[in-house]
Amino acid sequence: MSQLVWRVLLSLLVLGCGLRSAQAAASEYDFSAATKQLSDNLALYAGGNVLVVVQQGDREIFRYQAGATQEDTKYGLASCTKWLSGAIILRMHEKGLFTFEDEVGKYLPFFNDYSNQNGVTGSVTIQQCCSMKAGLYSTQQYDWQMNPFMTLEQTVKKIPVDVPLAFPPGTKLAYEGNGLQAVGRICELVDPQGRSWRTIAADELFTPVGMANCDYNYFSDKNPVIGAGVQGTARAYLRFLKTLMNGGVTPEGQVYLPPRSMRHFLVNQTRDLPEHYSPCPDPPEIYPNNTKPDYGTASWIMVDDPNYPQSKEAIEVASPGGFGTWPWIDRKRNLRGIIYMFDSPNGGTKTSQNNLKVIQAIRDAIDAVGEPAKPSAAIAASTLTGWAPLTVSFSASGSTDPEGDALTCVWDFGSEAVLGSTTSRTFSEPGSYEVVLNVTDCKGTFAMTSVTINVTAPPPSGQAKGAGANSYGQLGDGTTTARKTVVDAAGAAGVVAVASGQSHTLALKADGTVLAWGLNTSGQLGDGTKTTRLTPVAVPGLTGVVAVAAGNGHSLALLSDGTVRAWGVNKSGQLGDGTTTMRLVPTAVPGLVGVAAIAAGGTHSLALTSGGAVLAWGANGKGQLGDGTTTTRKTPVAVTGLGSGVARIAAGLTHSLAVTTAGAAMAWGDNAYGQLGDGTTTGRKAPVAVTGLGSGVSAVAGGGYHTLAVLADGTVKSWGRNSNGQLGDGTTTTRKTPVAVSGVSGALSVAAGSGHSVVRLSDGTAKAWGSNASGQLGDGTTTKRLSAVAMTGVSGAVSVAAGGNQTILAAAP
Numbered sequence: 117m118s119q120l121v122w123r124v125l126l127s128l129l130v131l132g133c134g135l136r137s138a139q140a141a142a143s144e145y146d147f148s149a150a151t152k153q154l155s156d157n158l159a160l161y162a163g164g165n166v167l168v169v170v171q172q173g174d175r176e177i178f179r180y181q182a183g184a185t186q187e188d189t190k191y192g193l194a195s196c197t198k199w200l201s202g203a204i205i206l207r208m209h210e211k212g213l214f215t216f217e218d219e220v221g222k223y224l225p226f227f228n229d230y231s232n233q234n235g236v237t238g239s240v241t242i243q244q245c246c247s248m249k250a251g252l253y254s255t256q257q258y259d260w261q262m263n264p265f266m267t268l269e270q271t272v273k274k275i276p277v278d279v280p281l282a283f284p285p286g287t288k289l290a291y292e293g294n295g296l297q298a299v300g301r302i303c304e305l306v307d308p309q310g311r312s313w314r315t316i317a318a319d320e321l322f323t324p325v326g327m328a329n330c331d332y333n334y335f336s337d338k339n340p341v342i343g344a345g346v347q348g349t350a351r352a353y354l355r356f357l358k359t360l361m362n363g364g365v366t367p368e369g370q371v372y373l374p375p376r377s378m379r380h381f382l383v384n385q386t387r388d389l390p391e392h393y394s395p396c397p398d399p400p401e402i403y404p405n406n407t408k409p410d411y412g413t414a415s416w417i418m419v420d421d422p423n424y425p426q427s428k429e430a431i432e433v434a435s436p437g438g439f440g441t442w443p444w445i446d447r448k449r450n451l452r453g454i455i456y457m458f459d460s461p462n463g464g465t466k467t468s469q470n471n472l473k474v475i476q477a478i479r480d481a482i483d484a485v486g487e488p489a490k491p492s493a494a495i496a497a498s499t500l501t502g503w504a505p506l507t508v509s510f511s512a513s514g515s516t517d518p519e520g521d522a523l524t525c526v527w528d529f530g531s532e533a534v535l536g537s538t539t540s541r542t543f544s545e546p547g548s549y550e551v552v553l554n555v556t557d558c559k560g561t562f563a564m565t566s567v568t569i570n571v572t573a574p575p576p577s578g579q580a581k582g583a584g585a586n587s588y589g590q591l592g593d594g595t596t597t598a599r600k601t602v603v604d605a606a607g608a609a610g611v612v613a614v615a616s617g618q619s620h621t622l623a624l625k626a627d628g629t630v631l632a633w634g635l636n637t638s639g640q641l642g643d644g645t646k647t648t649r650l651t652p653v654a655v656p657g658l659t660g661v662v663a664v665a666a667g668n669g670h671s672l673a674l675l676s677d678g679t680v681r682a683w684g685v686n687k688s689g690q691l692g693d694g695t696t697t698m699r700l701v702p703t704a705v706p707g708l709v710g711v712a713a714i715a716a717g718g719t720h721s722l723a724l725t726s727g728g729a730v731l732a733w734g735a736n737g738k739g740q741l742g743d744g745t746t747t748t749r750k751t752p753v754a755v756t757g758l759g760s761g762v763a764r765i766a767a768g769l770t771h772s773l774a775v776t777t778a779g780a781a782m783a784w785g786d787n788a789y790g791q792l793g794d795g796t797t798t799g800r801k802a803p804v805a806v807t808g809l810g811s812g813v814s815a816v817a818g819g820g821y822h823t824l825a826v827l828a829d830g831t832v833k834s835w836g837r838n839s840n841g842q843l844g845d846g847t848t849t850t851r852k853t854p855v856a857v858s859g860v861s862g863a864l865s866v867a868a869g870s871g872h873s874v875v876r877l878s879d880g881t882a883k884a885w886g887s888n889a890s891g892q893l894g895d896g897t898t899t900k901r902l903s904a905v906a907m908t909g910v911s912g913a914v915s916v917a918a919g920g921n922q923t924i925l926a927a928a929p
Contacts, residue, residue, distance in 0.1 A: 145485055147178045150477035154180050157470045162440060162459040167350055170453035170478060171358070172488070173559030177451070178478065187351040191458035192334040194437030197346040199381075200321060200356065201296055202246060202414020205303065206377045207320040212531075213306040216243035223302045227276050238285040242302065245295030247385035248411045251281040252298075253290035253393055261297040261343060264336035268313055271339055272301040283392055289411060290392035293343030296414070300342035313340045325359050325366055327352035344438070350456040353443050357452035361445060363526045363554035363562045365535070374533030375526055375554035375564055380413035382429040384420055395438075395464070402472050404432070404479075418444065438464040442471045449479060450488040450561040489518040493555045493565040499660055500567070502676035503574035503626070509540045512553055521557040528552035543571045576914045579929040580608035580623045580631070580652070583907070584892025584922035588619045589650030590634035591922060596650065600891030600898060601908045602925065605633065606651040611926040616919030617666035617716070618870075622673075623652065623926065624664045630655040630673055638669040639700035640684035646700065655683075658702055666919070667716035667767075673702060674714045680705040680723060688719040689750030690734035696750065705733075708752055717767030717818065723752060724765045730755040730774055738770040739801030740785030746801065756802040758782070768818025768868065774803065781806035781813045781825055789821040790852030791836030797852065807853040809833070819868025819918065824875075825854065826866055832857040832875055840871040841902035842886030848902065857885070858903040869918030875904065876916045882907045882925060890921045 150168075158164050165183030169176060185191075193200075209216065214223070219239045221228035227240060244250040252275060260266070260274040275294045282290055300313050307316060314332050317340070322330045330348035332340035339345070359366050360381065364373035387410050396416075400406050403418070410417040412430060419432035434444035440463030442455040455471050457463060494514030499506065512525045525537050529551055543549055549569045556562040581602045582591040589596055592605030605623070608631055613624040620634035620641060631652035632641035639646055642655040655673075658681065663674040670684035670691060681702035682691035689696055692705040705723075708731070713724040720734030720741060731752040732741035739746055742755035755774075764775035771785030771792060782803040783792035790797055793806035806825075815826040822836030822843060833854035834843040841848055844857035862878035872886035872893060883904040884893040891898050894907035912928025 145177060145481045147478065147481050150178065150474050150481065151180060153470065153474045153477050154182075158182055160467045160470055162457045162463060165457060167456040168453070168474070169350060169354060169456070170451055171354065172451050173557075173561070178453070185456060185458075187354075188329070188349050189456075190329055190347055190349055191441065191456070192347045192439055192460065193353070193441055194344050194439040194464065195293075196353070196435050196437035196441050196443055197341070197344050198293075198296060198414045199435035199443065200346055201300065201342050202381065203356070203373065204317055204320045205246060205299055205414070206373055206380055208303045208306070208316070210374065210377055214242060214302060216241065216246070218242050220245065220298050220302065223305050224272065224298060226273060227298070238281060240285045240295070242299055243385070243413070244285045245299050246413045248289055248291050248295070249286050249386055249389060250295040251283045251285045251288070251290065252279055252294035253282040253292045254279040254294060261293040262335055262339070262341050264339055266339055268297070268301050268304065268340055268342070272298050287389065288392040289386040289389050289394060291394055291411070293341070296343040297341070300340065313342065321356075322352075324370065324372055326355055326368065350454050353441075353454055353456075354452065357443060357445055357454070358560070361450075361452050361556075361560045361562070363524065363556045363564075364533070365524060365526055365556070369535070371526055371533040371535060374528035374530075375552040376528045376530065376550070378554070379429070381415050381433055383412055384410045384417045384430060385413065386411045387420070397465075397468050402469055404476070409434075419448075436464055436468065436471070438462070440464050440467050442468075444475065446479070447562075448487060449482045450490075450559055451478070451482070452560075453478070488559060488561055490561045491515060491517040491521070491523055491555050491557045491563045493553050493563040495551070495553050495565055495567045497551075497567055497569065497677070499569075499676035500678060501570045501572070502628070502660060502662065504546050504571045505542050505544045506569070506571045506676070507540060507542045508569055509538070510551065510553075511538045512555060513537065515553070515555045515563070517557045519557070521559070523555040523557055526554045526556075528554065543569060546571050546573045574626050575612045577610045577612045577626045578912055578914045578926040580605040580611045580614055580621075580924065580926055582616075582621070582922055582924040583894035585619070585890035585920065586922065588635035588648050590616065590619050590621050590919060591924075592621060592633040592650070592652050594650050598890045600894070600896050602894050602910060602927075604929070608652045609929070611915070613664060613915045614917045614924045614926050615664045615666040615671075615716075616917040616922060616924045617671070618668040618920040620666060620669075620671070621917075621919065621922075621924050622664040622666050622671055624661055628660045628662070628676070630658045630661050630664060632671070635669075638685035639698055640666070640669050640671050642671060642683040642700070642702050644700050655702060663714055665714045665716035665721075666917075667721065668718045668769075670716065670719075670721070672714045672716050672721055674711055678710045678712070678726065680708045680711055680714060682721065685719075688735035688748055690716075690719050690721050692721060692733040692750070692752055694750050705752065713765055715765045715767040715772075717772060718769040720767065720772070722765045722767050722772055724762055728760040728762045728777065730758040730762050730765055732772065735770075738786035739799055740767070740770050740772050742772060742784040742802055744801050755784075758803055764815055766816045766818050768823065769820045769870075771818055771823070773816040773818050773823060775813045775816055779811040779813045779828065781809040781816055783823065786821070789837035789850050791818070791821050791823050793823060793835040793852070793854055795853050806835075809854055815865050817866045817868040817918075819873065820870040822868060822873070824857075824866040824868050824873055826863045826875075830862045830878065832860045832863045832866060834873065840887035841900055842868070842871050842873050844873060844885040844902070844904050846903050859883075860904050865916060867916045867918035867923070869923070870920045872918060872921070872923070874907075874916045874918050874923050876913045880912045880928070882910045882913050882916055882927070884923060887921070892918075892921050892923050894923055
């Protein structure tokens, strides 16, 4: 949709909402107390010249006018300017021209080594300048920021010479204008077009927001005075406030500031800091909650959110000026307002206490009726994690408004903001990206939420290949001939991970799709048939896959959105869909979300959540689900004692394994051959610790009746059945506790088959040991090996898997 069409539709939407709002009873609120407060004290307001306008959404709810002051009367705004300058600075920040953590001295070297005669030193940051805690407080005698005879550049050079630090930066609140003056000069210096502040202000605020008849010429046409120099109108300032209340979207439907920038005005920057100087009058009891205001970014924080410090946001923000004008926003009551007057030089001092009482009367009038209903914001993302480049679709469909209003949605991606209830974005580089959604209803009430997208570098890829048994084409070379050395699976390049079941194989490609080949009598290839495949075929309907796992006759895939798909045999409920129905195509495991890893045993399945909890489903005759029973489960159940703190999972034929975040190995299920490693042959229906492996374990693998573990030092340990030498310790002695695998160092990952084992090494090679009747060790023989031997011709290995009697790799062609 073109920007023009979108703007027209948005304008019609806003118009419709405005008409509906205007139809509400005009006498909805009783503002008589506010009117009386103004009338009784009218003499305070520049000889009786004042205009007060309060708006809620697209309707005006209160107006008080006395004397000659009108909405288009042009006045000097004094410190009301700071809020406007803050918006301009945020626009420049959005362009990536500086960060708020940057030291001022980075752009203005004469600010380096700043100190005062009492030895107070410190580096002043841009954020400190914008939030009144830079320590640049000065008396009027040295208030160079307002000198009408100097340029912006000249005044800024005077500041570090004549304005000593009043306190170490960041330690106190001191209201002043020197800090903003310095940041204004920085904006000129970093601007790629070399614009002056006045041109920047016109381009970055007055024109895009439609603030007619505004400029920075009050004090002179030479010095713009960044913190106090704007002259403008009440109408223009109300447009600015409406833009802020509308989530950064102008009245014409253009994104002016993205939501994350809007937060700068709301976040309290000085709470709990002592006050060095504040113009806010005493006593504290005239303020809401009996608390004098704090400061955010270029605006006063009048009232904190009740959830502070969790939210760290304000519900009422203002920017009063010394000449008497007082603009404010009240998010709780969904209003924006301005008390507009001009009384130089001390109008603000005369009227501030009365203004506070007027605003309190307005609050009371609205509270007597009740707060406006507010929308809720919710983000639906097609995925939360994945490899770069990662394309994510976003929807605000879960966002609601209690009154049924249409919502204006602004998506903030950091580098840009876009309008619309749905959008998508491709994240090209690895990193964590916060995506912010701001929704605004027809009356201007808004809600904000965010989601984090984690993008990782794509893993290295290789050619899928294999050695060993091939009766059902599980090597994928187009034949059913067993191979004693590795052969390529046809057309299976660009593979980042492999998995192999009893007689079928899966390969995950770098683009998030999946290939499958081998035995298919139970639909384990997921191609919608029961036809055995001698070469790889695509698993239809699978995209965004980040991991695969294969059991005896079933298959699993983990998607980047944290959900799981399963297909194949389901007699024991190993597909987790609540049935025992065979599935020929990938089927979602209901209710399974937030999954970080998967594993497939013989006839059972495991999932690890992002919170470190382990879930299991399927056959449970040996206790391999770890739920304290031997009851088969057709849907996922929690593994006892592993509700958090798990980093890795694996599954053998009838036993299961986990590695904790502390590096400890845990095991449960069948233990007839000591494959749980706890020194016994007693089966376990809940996890037990593996003897001697309380730390330092980085990966585990389960085979037919044996187990392998990679240690942090690159060595491998093994335990369980050893009749074919699958433990690799040079013997055929079964072990009930871990023993070292001979001749292995630099191990990265391991895989265990029915009676053999494989390790992938840091140099890109692979070694194998154990049963070799089908050539599954890939050393060119069918000789059983009691210790590790190199797989012939393997280099650049990125993934290894062991099936029933075959070894599968992704490695260099």
